[in-house]
Amino acid sequence: MRAIIINDMKPILLILAVLATAPAIAQDKVVNLYSSRHYQTDEALYSGFTRLTGIKVNRIEGGEDALIERIRNEGARSPADVIITVDAGRLWRAEQLGLFQPVKSALLEARLPQAYRDPAGQWFGFSLRARLIAYNKAKVRPGEIQTYEELAEPKWKGRVCMRSSTNVYNLSLMGALIDHLGEQKAEAWARGVRANFARDPKGGDTDQLKAVAAGQCDVTVSNQYYYARLARSAKPEERAVAEQVGVVFPNQASWGTHVNISGAGVARHSPNRDAAVKFLEYLTSDEAQRYFADGNNEWPVVAGVRIENPVLGEFGEFKRDRLNVAVLGRNQPGAQKIYDRAAWK
Numbered sequence: 447m448r449a450i451i452i453n454d455m456k457p458i459l460l461i462l463a464v465l466a467t468a469p470a471i472a473q474d475k476v477v478n479l480y481s482s483r484h485y486q487t488d489e490a491l492y493s494g495f496t497r498l499t500g501i502k503v504n505r506i507e508g509g510e511d512a513l514i515e516r517i518r519n520e521g522a523r524s525p526a527d528v529i530i531t532v533d534a535g536r537l538w539r540a541e542q543l544g545l546f547q548p549v550k551s552a553l554l555e556a557r558l559p560q561a562y563r564d565p566a567g568q569w570f571g572f573s574l575r576a577r578l579i580a581y582n583k584a585k586v587r588p589g590e591i592q593t594y595e596e597l598a599e600p601k602w603k604g605r606v607c608m609r610s611s612t613n614v615y616n617l618s619l620m621g622a623l624i625d626h627l628g629e630q631k632a633e634a635w636a637r638g639v640r641a642n643f644a645r646d647p648k649g650g651d652t653d654q655l656k657a658v659a660a661g662q663c664d665v666t667v668s669n670q671y672y673y674a675r676l677a678r679s680a681k682p683e684e685r686a687v688a689e690q691v692g693v694v695f696p697n698q699a700s701w702g703t704h705v706n707i708s709g710a711g712v713a714r715h716s717p718n719r720d721a722a723v724k725f726l727e728y729l730t731s732d733e734a735q736r737y738f739a740d741g742n743n744e745w746p747v748v749a750g751v752r753i754e755n756p757v758l759g760e761f762g763e764f765k766r767d768r769l770n771v772a773v774l775g776r777n778q779p780g781a782q783k784i785y786d787r788a789a790w791k
């Protein structure tokens with residue numbers, strides 16, 4: 447008799463268990479962020495969202511590529527609601543792996559410029575980075591180099607440091623060059639720059655800036671936030687690196703400086719989809735734009751948002767490339783082929 451009751455109760459217990467979790471799912475009181483960001487200002491970002499919406503933020507942090515791999519492995523059971531990462535090239539890779547779902551939101555479309563989001567709504571750019579030319583002030587005069595194209599000129603033979611061509615920033619830069627110059631000229635550029643190397647590609651953007659400051663080479667390219675980090679560093683030796691380096695916003699007289707984004711999208715199997723969309727919408731608020739961008743010394747993408755970052759303030763206004771950043775992703779495979787043909791490691 448007793449055994450029969452327990453057996454009969456099993457489905458009821460199951461239903462109770464489902465009901466117990468159902469309201470939490472239906473009300474979206476939590477959002478799971480998979481993020482490759484780890485900046486101090488992100489704390490304020492998340493608490494601001496929770497204060498406004500009552501939705502709790504769970505963070506899962508990891509390296510850019512590791513995070514994408516993790517979500518991929520979790521498949522349909524992934525708890526990921528929002529995926530946050532950097533560079534349109536990487537967002538494009540995640541899109542190609544089917545990790546996002548399209549989102550239609552009038553607010554996102556109104557607040558975010560078209561150039562900085564996926565036309566199909568799979569991912570959205572929330573802050574902006576620029577790839578600058580940096581030079582040793584003792585060896586290069588201001589104005590002596592003003593375009594990416596000039597890096598390939600014989601004048602700079604033995605004077606250029608570059609990071610690896612497999613790096614997504616350089617792939618995206620090549621993606622822009624392909625669009626503006628065409629494949630042939632873009633390849634000639636890669637060969638020219640490669641012929642000007644002072645050393646084989648190694649290290650990240652900060653290493654290139656340090657090599658320029660140390661006189662190992664005279665020019666390089668770097669995202670602005672690496673320079674800004676050095677300039678704002680608490681360590682005098684890092685500030686000294688920034689002081690010896692001048693930066694140029696390239697191509698102001700032509701197609702503008704190559705820009706890229708930090709961005710996010712809603713995960714394909716998001717269990718808290720409404721909360722995920724709300725979070726993306728929150729990122730477009732003036733307050734969130736400031737936290738999100740300033741955490742990494744980037745610019746907000748939403749027009750008219752005031753910034754207080756002293757280094758970005760000194761940079762002032764500049765002409766940005768107007769290319770839709772989705773093109774940078776689409777051109778990635780072609781970009782790598784060009785670098786490979788040019789023997790740019």
Ligand SMILES: [Fe+2]
Nearest residue numbers: 532651669672
């Ligand atoms: Fe970076």
